[in-house]
Amino acid sequence: MAEISEWLAREWAQGIGPAIGAMTGSSAQAFGVKRDHPQELPASALIWRQLLDASDESAVWVWLPESIWLAVGRQVLESAGLSGEDGAAADVSEARSTFLEVLQQSLAPIGRSVGGRLSREISLLAGDQRDAIPAGLEWQAVTVRTDLGELGCGWITANHDLVQCLTAAAGSSEPEPEPAPKLPARPGTGRPSRTLDLLMEVELPVGVSFGRAQMRLKDAIKLTTGSIVELNRSVAEPVEIIVNNCVIARGEVVVVEGNYGVRIKEIISRDERLRTLF
Secondary structure, rough: OHHHHHHHHHHHHHHHHHHHHHHOOEEEEEEOOOOOOOOOOOOOOEEEEEOOOOOOOOEEEEEEEEHHHHHHHHHHHHHHHOOOOOOOOHHHHHHHHHHHHHHHHOOOOOOOOHHHHHOOOOOOOEEEOOOOOOOOOOOEEEEEEEEEEEEEEEEEEHHHHHHHHHHHHHOOOOOOOOOOOOOOOOOOOOOHHHHHOOOOOOOOEEEEEEOOOOOHHHHHHOOOOOOOOOOOOOOOOOOOOOOOOOEEEEEEEEOOOOOEEEEEEEEEOOHOOOHOOH
C-alpha cells in the first residue's frame, strides 16, 4: 500500500500544479513529500472523496488545509475579477466552492494513470465532500507552491478497494500509455462557483479544422466545381476542434448515426491554446 500511495502522490503532484496555473494564470507547482499523517485533522480542512469506476467502491481521498484551498480559491476569483459580496464568510464559501473545480481538474490525470495500470479505460465518477476521513489508510503528502509562496501540504490516498484493484493488476508497475482523457464531474455539493456559472449559458461556435491552404488570388478565382484544394494535413493526422476561434483539442473523425463527429483524443495545454488563437 505504501508504494501505491507514493505513486498516487507523484501523479497528483503532476496534475495539481497545471490545474492551478490554468485557473489562475500564474505559475504553480507541487511535489511529493514522504511524511507521517498528522494525528489531528484541522476543522477547516477540505475533505474530498473522488470515486472511480475501477470497482464498485474504489475511490481516491484527498484533504487539504485551509492555507491551500482558501488561497487558491481566492486567487482564481481575483483572476476572474470576482470577489465576495456578503463579507468574509461569503468570500470563504465562494473560494472553497471554486477550489473544488481546480481539485477535480487536478484529479483527472489520476483516472488516466489508474487506467494505464489496469490496462483499461477508467473514468472519474461523482465526487463529494466528506466530514471525516476513513481509518486505516496510508496517506502521502504533496506540497503546493504558487506565486503566493509555499501554501502547505495536501494529502492523498487510495481506499482499500482501489488498492486491491491496483495490487491485483498484472504487469509492470509503470503506467502504460494513457487512454483518452475524460472530464470529471462537477462537485455535487456546496455552492456553485460564479466563476463558471456566469459563462455556462453563453453559446460558443464549435468547428472542426481538417487543414489549411494558401493560394494566390488568381488561383482562387479559377476554382470551379470539381477543383481540388490540397490541405496542409495528411489523412493520418488528427483534426482540430476549435471553440470560439481557439484550438482546444485534437481528435479523429467518426460517423455517428449517419452524421460526422469527432472523437476527442487530446486536450491541448493552456500555453498551446494561446499559440493557436486565430
